[in-house]
Amino acid sequence: MTSRERVKIVFDGGIPDRVPIHDGYWEDALIRWQGEGLPPEVAADTAGSLGEYFGTEIRLIRIDSSFLFKERVLEEDERYITKTTKNGTVLKYIKDRTSTPGLISFPVNSRAEWGELRPRLDSVEGRLPKDLGRLYSSYRKHDRFVKVCVHDPYEASWSKLGPTYLLETMKTDPDFVKDVFETITELNIRVCEELFGLGYEVDGAWIWGDIAYSRGTLFSPRMYKEILYPSHRRLMGYFVSRGLPIVYHSDGDIREVIPLLIDAGVRCLQPLESKANMDLLELKREYGDSLVLMGGVDYERIALGPEEAEREIRIKVGEGKRGGGYIYHADHSVPPTMSLEQYQGVLGLVRKYGTY
DSSP states (O other): OOHHHHHHHHHTTOOOSBOOBOOOBOHHHHHHHHTTTOOHHHHTTGGGHHHHHHTOOEEEEEOOOSOOOOOEEEEEOSSEEEEEOTTSOEEEEETTSOOOOEEEEOSOOSHHHHHHHGGGGSOOTTOSOTTHHHHHHHHHHTTOEEEEEEEOHHHHHHHHHOHHHHHHHHHHOHHHHHHHHHHHHHHHHHHHHHHHHTTOOOSEEEEEOOOEETTEESSOHHHIIIIIHHHHHHHHHHHHHTTOOEEEEOOSOOGGGHHHHHHHTOOEEEOOOGGGTOOHHHHHHHHTTTOEEEOOBOHHHHTTOHHHHHHHHHHHHHHHTTTSOEEBOBSSOBOTTSOHHHHHHHHHHHHHHTBO
């Protein structure tokens, strides 16, 4: 059974030969693994080479919803590097280490600034991968399950307005934020139309939107329903109308809005962050008939040693696969605390306990 067949069967509600496998990795983990035998050209993940090395199933075609500014290094010393992003956001990073960057400034701090920059989101030009043809050819050659990947309206907006200003404005000026969200939604749909118009066929959609933290959503469920949900429903409805199953990514505890996400069109939730109370087994009991679940394997438990690692995989993958509807993934990204050998052992356990 190919990856494409395997994942499709899960999304269609059936049972494949084994649980499909997907994962994400911290950059520090890839740096460490190169010292342990991972070829540098594989770590660069050119044309899905990292996924091919580990035998994962899903490949993404990423759409760029930024303002398309040129990225620049503003300042650099022995410890830090300060850069501008494609959104014109200024971020400060610790060098040679994966870390959450310091948020220095954002381009949109008022309605007026939004009005000046909004026209940069009018064109679809330059928003598909430059090497799209090569990527797509490689993905299809290996018969992987291909998804178009977009940032959801909230994720694409906070990186333009800044998280504090965006959250405050959702309360003080919701019509302004709705306009921002709808502009992003419209852009995503138009770029997807360009993609499909060029003859590229995909198997699903992946929507990236970190709308929560460890104790719940970043805004109330009521605010979600009033301000973000309409854009979610339009964006997801577009993919559903094309018969494309949707994976929705959000870190944190999104339990309070799961029914609304299902109503908007979500087919699969990922990554089910354990420390944020997104317990795979509880979610399986509550939503196993209506959702595919991807993730939930706690790498803090995996790191405790081989016995605990096997126990975690046996329970999570073994229970998650019951009746179908489960795809393996770490409950966040694979951390640099894992050696390459340990991680390959985890994948072996997933195949062992994930076989039907």
